[in-house]
Amino acid sequence: MIIGVPKEIKNHEYRIGMTPVGVRELVNHGHKVLVQSGGGAAIGLANEQYEAAGANLIDKPEDIFLAADMIVKVKEPQPNECKMLRPGQLLFTYLHLAPDPEQTKLLVDSGAIAIAYETVTDDHGGLPLLAPMSEVAGRMAIQAGAHSLEKAQGGNGTLLGGVPGVLPGKVVVIGGGVVGENAARMAMGLGADVTVLDRSLDRLKTLDTLYGPRLKTLYSTVESVEDSVCSADLVIGAVLVPGAAAPKLLKRETLTKMKDGAVLVDVAIDQGGCFETSKATTHQEPTYKVDGVVHYCVANMPGGVARTATFALTNATLPYTIALANKGCQQALADDPHLRNGLNIFKGKVTCEPVAEDLNYDYVPATDLICAG
Template sequence: MLIGVPKEIKNHEYRVGMTPTSVREAGRHGHQLWVETNAGAGIGASDADYAQAGAKIISSASEIFAKADMIIKVKEPQAGERKMLREGQILYTYLHLAPDPAQTKELVASGAICIAYETVTSARGGLPLLAPMSQVAGRMSVQSGAHCLEKAQGGRGVLLGGVPGVAPGKVVILGGGVVGTNAAIIALGMGADVTVLEKNTDRMEELVGRFGTSLKTIYSTQGAVEEECASADLVIGGVLIPGAAAPKLVTKTMLKDWKPGSVLVDVAIDQGGCAETSKATTHADPTYVVDGVIHYCVANMPGGVARTSTYALNNVTLPYALAIAGKGWKKALSDDAHLRNGLNVASGKVTYKAVADDLGYAYVPAEQLLGSA
């Protein structure tokens, strides 16, 4: 199969769909690799590195989209890229369709086979292709929030770890999943006062077992969210409903009770955000203020640490890429129910129920397209 790797064009996105190591491995399995020139510059991988790994260096994305059987990216295709997709062409990347009706409409119209990293599942019940980026974003959320709390950035002027004789800052984490756990690791390591709000009691027991009593856990209700956020210096939104829009746990009316100069880092922004006041921002212009609360809502946070993120992502995406390229998408998805869960749009149909429900499309199960229903 001819696999194409275009350069990412989203604002301040420095990651790349395949590392030179992944390119070499795919070539070893008999596939052709086309990589757009300078695609790996953001992770320190040169065209020469890719050429040495066996890739052909292509001068334009349009040539890659015109010829490749499968496109491997990191972020959702931008408007110009979506126009280049072809019927039957495989797109393998993050999509986050539920809060993005324009993208969904154009992917449906393209007739392409669109497999989303974020909805591929595992036998253990997790989301293995989302997990490494959630780990990165969770850890980054605290350092980004700590920076925003500095007075020069418009924040309260609070040091999360405090100093002897001065209380530490309070961090409230909404959701105890992968994002929340990794945020807690960094916040506790900095010496902050950390509380996680979570609805899964088993998960709360796991968190206490891991972190001990230094981490506070509270069962998440609307009242608990209101009370805890009002006393926080930094609130981190890490809630997730796989493939669907994030629930709005923070309402606009709540913000009037928050401390002036407090910070909200909404890691759920890829799925629409968990606050009513959240809107996607970029690394170039990451924050805005609503009712005195600084909002940090960068939609591709891991892109800020592109090298770490790209290698972590490739560790989990490569095996599935090899399966798709080696077997073809129909057999690969027929053979693996967990990979099949990644199919969001195919041949003009929406094949992921949460996306169909959120955006008003008829839902067509993947099995029906694969001929096994």
């Protein structure tokens, strides 16, 4: 199979879909890998490293899209990339389709086969290709939030860890999954006063067992969320409904009750955001204010630590990429129900039920299409 790895073109996105180590593995399996020249340069992965691993360097992305059987990326394809896809071509990347009707339509119209990292599952009910970036984003959320709290950045001037004689800042994390736990760990490490809200009592018990009295846990209701955020200096939105648009947990009217200069970090912005006032921002202009509250809503947050994020992501994606290349798309999807859960678009059909529901497409189960050949 010919695998294409184009350079990412989203604003301040420096990650790349495959490292030289991944190239060497695929070449060792008998496949051909096309990597866009300079695609990994920003994170210290030089053209020479890719060539030494066996990659063919290509200057123009359109040449990669034209020649490759499978495109491996990091972020969702931008409109001009969607238009380069062809019927039957395989795309393996993050998609986040539910809040993005334009991308969904372009992918449906392309006739391509699109597998989303974020909806691939595992035997434990987890999301193994989303987890690495959730870990990165959760930890980054506290870094970003702490910086945004500085007065010069529009925040209220609170140091999360406090100092002797001065209380620490209050951090509220809504959602106790991978993002939430990693955010809480970082905030506790800085010495902040941390509360996690979740609707799963089992998850709250697990967090309580792991972190004890250092971490406060609270069952999530409309009232408990509102009470908690109104006294918080930093709020992390860390909720996820796999494949679907994020639920809006914080309404506009609540902002007027929050501290002036408090900070919201919406890690769910890729899925539309979990705060009513959230809108996607970039690393170039990461924040804006609504009713005195700073919003940090960068849609590709892990791109800010692109080297770490690339290695974390490709460690997880490589086995699936190899399976798709070795077996071919159809057989790999037929053999692995967890990979099949990642299938969002198949030759003009929407195969992810939450996406079909949110965007009013007819839902076609992946098994129906795969079994039909």
